[in-house]
Amino acid sequence: MCGRARYIRGDANGDGRVNITDMTITLAFLFQSQPAPDCLDQFDSDDDGKVDTADALRIGQALYLHGPPLASPFPSAGTDPTADGLKCEVASGQDPA
Ligand SMILES: [Ca+2]
Numbered sequence: 001m002c003g004r005a006r007y008i009r010g011d012a013n014g015d016g017r018v019n020i021t022d023m024t025i026t027l028a029f030l031f032q033s034q035p036a037p038d039c040l041d042q043f044d045s046d047d048d049g050k051v052d053t054a055d056a057l058r059i060g061q062a063l064y065l066h067g068p069p070l071a072s073p074f075p076s077a078g079t080d081p082t083a084d085g086l087k088c089e090v091a092s093g094q095d096p097a
């Protein structure tokens with residue numbers, strides 16, 4: 001089901017923090033054909049329903065250039081408030097809570 005899993009926006013590697021590593025992982029996913037994560041919404045930093053280079057830049061803006069914080073769910077985990085085509089599923093065996 002789309003949008004049901006809990007995640008932190010921008011937290012591409014799912015370690016509970018959003019930092020430069022997540023920028024790197026987002027770019028690696030885009031340009032180095034890294035496998036898609038269970039939750040693509042994590043990569044959608046600007047919440048426009050697409051994953052592209054703007055999402056990696058958006059993390060940098062929020063963290064280092066005093067840009068506005070990322071859209072909800074951030075900085076705490078939650079569900080996507082805006083419906084889009086990105087899949088966000090919790091891997092089997094994982095508790096979404
Ligand atoms: Ca992270």
Ligand SMILES: [Ca+2]
Nearest residue numbers: 044048050055
């Ligand atoms: Ca985006």
Ligand SMILES: [Ca+2]
Nearest residue numbers: 080082083084
């Ligand atoms: Ca969304």
